[in-house]
Amino acid sequence: MAYIIKEFSLTPVESGNLDLTFTPSPDYDDSYAFVNGIEIIPMPDIYNSAVVVGFTDQMLDLTNSSLQTMFRLNVGGQFIPASNDSGLTRTWYDDTPYLFGAAVGVTDQANTTIKYPTPNVPKSIAPLDVYSTARTMGPDPKVNANYNLTWVFYVDANFTYVVRFHFCEFQLSRSNQRPFNIYINNQTAQNGADVISWTGSKGVPFYKDYSIMVSDQIGDDQLWVALHPTVELKPEYYDAILNGLEIFKLNDQNGNLAGPNPVPSVLKLEAEAKKEFSSSGSSKSTIIGGIAGGAAGLAVAAIISIFVLRKKRGLSGSKSGSHNWLPLYGNSHTSASKSTISGKSNASSHLSSLAQGLCRHFSLPEIKHATKNFDESNVIGVGGFGKVYKGIIDQGTKVAIKRSNPSSEQGVNEFQTEIEMLSKLRHKHLVSLIGFCEEDGEMALVYDYMANGTLREHIYKGNKPTSSLSWKQRLEISLNPNLSKEQVSLADWALHCQKKGIIEDIIDPHIKAEIKPECLKKFAETAEKCLSDHGIHRPSMGDVLWNLEFALQLQDNPNGGKLVSESKENDTYGINRQMLSIEEEFVK
Numbered sequence: 001m002a003y004i005i006k007e008f009s010l011t012p013v014e015s016g017n018l019d020l021t022f023t024p025s026p027d028y029d030d031s032y033a034f035v036n037g038i039e040i041i042p043m044p045d046i047y048n049s050a051v052v053v054g055f056t057d058q059m060l061d062l063t064n065s066s067l068q069t070m071f072r073l074n075v076g077g078q079f080i081p082a083s084n085d086s087g088l089t090r091t092w093y094d095d096t097p098y099l100f101g102a103a104v105g106v107t108d109q110a111n112t113t114i115k116y117p118t119p120n121v122p123k124s125i126a127p128l129d130v131y132s133t134a135r136t137m138g139p140d141p142k143v144n145a146n147y148n149l150t151w152v153f154y155v156d157a158n159f160t161y162v163v164r165f166h167f168c169e170f171q172l173s174r175s176n177q178r179p180f181n182i183y184i185n186n187q188t189a190q191n192g193a194d195v196i197s198w199t200g201s202k203g204v205p206f207y208k209d210y211s212i213m214v215s216d217q218i219g220d221d222q223l224w225v226a227l228h229p230t231v232e233l234k235p236e237y238y239d240a241i242l243n244g245l246e247i248f249k250l251n252d253q254n255g256n257l258a259g260p261n262p263v264p265s266v267l268k269l270e271a272e273a274k275k276e277f278s279s280s281g282s283s284k285s286t287i288i289g290g291i292a293g294g295a296a297g298l299a300v301a302a303i304i305s306i307f308v309l310r311k312k313r314g315l316s317g318s319k320s321g322s323h324n325w326l327p328l329y330g331n332s333h334t335s336a337s338k339s340t341i342s343g344k345s346n347a348s349s350h351l352s353s354l355a356q357g358l359c360r361h362f363s364l365p366e367i368k369h370a371t372k373n374f375d376e377s378n379v380i381g382v383g384g385f386g387k388v389y390k391g392i393i394d395q396g397t398k399v400a401i402k403r404s405n406p407s408s409e410q411g412v413n414e415f416q417t418e419i420e421m422l423s424k425l426r427h428k429h430l431v432s433l434i435g436f437c438e439e440d441g442e443m444a445l446v447y448d449y450m451a452n453g454t455l456r457e458h459i460y461k462g463n464k465p466t467s468s469l470s471w472k473q474r475l476e477i478s479l480n481p482n483l484s485k486e487q488v489s490l491a492d493w494a495l496h497c498q499k500k501g502i503i504e505d506i507i508d509p510h511i512k513a514e515i516k517p518e519c520l521k522k523f524a525e526t527a528e529k530c531l532s533d534h535g536i537h538r539p540s541m542g543d544v545l546w547n548l549e550f551a552l553q554l555q556d557n558p559n560g561g562k563l564v565s566e567s568k569e570n571d572t573y574g575i576n577r578q579m580l581s582i583e584e585e586f587v588k
Helices: 128-132 195-199 283-298 353-358 364-370 412-424 455-460 471-477 495-500 517-530 541-556 558-563 572-587
Strands: 003-010 037-043 049-052 055-061 067-074 106-109 133-136 149-154 159-168 180-184 187-193 205-214 222-229 244-250 302-310 379-382 387-393 397-403 433-439 442-448
Touching: 067 149, 128 133, 128 159, 159 195, 159 222, 180 205, 187 205, 195 205, 364 387, 364 397, 364 433, 364 442, 412 433, 412 442, 471 517, 471 541, 495 517, 517 541, 517 558
Parallel strands: 003 302, 037 302, 049 205
Antiparallel strands: 003 067, 049 055, 067 244, 106 133, 149 222, 159 205, 159 244, 180 187, 180 222, 379 387, 387 397, 397 442, 433 442
């Protein structure tokens, strides 16, 4: 990360003085404390009480607690920068990275006027954009009845969390058309939630707070939020809706908010890197830009602390810190160069602020320095785009640099698309895009360097046995997102064997006997579809996940395939319906 933002909502300082102290950790030699920017913003009363999950008749008083913002999401909508917030310079992020499983529902945009603000929902609660978009479960009632629309968040254990749900029903107009249940960590927070019943009419925003304790037990470093239709009420639509979601950590009895230190990013800022920042944008953007520049000079990660004061409260001290930071989206502060390629405009000038904010813009001298002027001895691979070089950036960080071949079929559009797509994909099972360079006719992409090679090389080359990875383990490694980063999976397939009907010949001999034929057939079919020459014939990532989970189910229960009738063997929706049921069982 180029910088980390921490946001706290504090009880009022009645003395008129706010003392902030940064102390070096006593656990490390030669450590020091620093901060690059602090913002103190007066804040209205927007945190009062929250329903205690599991005790619907009890309310948790929030007026004497300090809160740390952990997550703030514009559900079903796009990134909202601080400059577009409703007066408190908050940042709202896309909810997509937190969705669980392939059943992610659909997004919707309001086609009616939103009545906002209201006496019950003042403008300070959230920007209008949050209530103008939503995520729902989709149009198929049979599918919706068999899965939960779920988000997963990593949090610090041994703290109480407040989860704020933002709702605005802009499609329906009557009660009991779309009632749904709200679950937090597999506990019922709200049964039969009905937005129209709460608001009284269509297009009126509403928010509701719930609190839950996350104890220090195995697997309890996660907070799950799930929605499911209230089937027993026999609603008109089996569906659920959510417009926005915020999660706050409350201080403990000692006033403490501290959690474990974050794991540092492998990407460090180079001390000699150019520090070009745009002069446009809001005052907050300017502050962030200056902070990133200061961090580059120190070659360390910078930190912004945002302290938000709340009025009408008693004083309560707090110590701040957490291992969870918000994902970095948008707000790029790097100026793009103005060179052209083949008479076309600069690709970086067309990149969205989202993509530019998620990856770094390298200058051509930096790329040449990293690769020793594209020395042939540093070539580690060749592909359709061009040669791939091993390089060194930031005084020691190894990277893989993919340089465009002028005669390559891939041009500016493909270059731009790859940056746009990979900038949004941040997953421990995927090689991360660090940045790009587009200057003086050169196009290059900078990735993390895989020092240990690919999974293919480990399985098919060398003398080390691979019997430690069973077939079931390999299937589990294939969108299980909770495995450690060392267990990286890179798909590889032998289409030639599939066409010849000898698919079993590509299986590792150490595990060949343990694979169920039904499971292998489903796995092979899925991979073959993924390798179709035309994109329109390839399955979506959701379909891939369903089929992999189905293959895993067939491995455990070969007769499970009989649940799908022969007439619907090739019916994607039929498979999806079964897999929705399977996923629900997995969640349970």
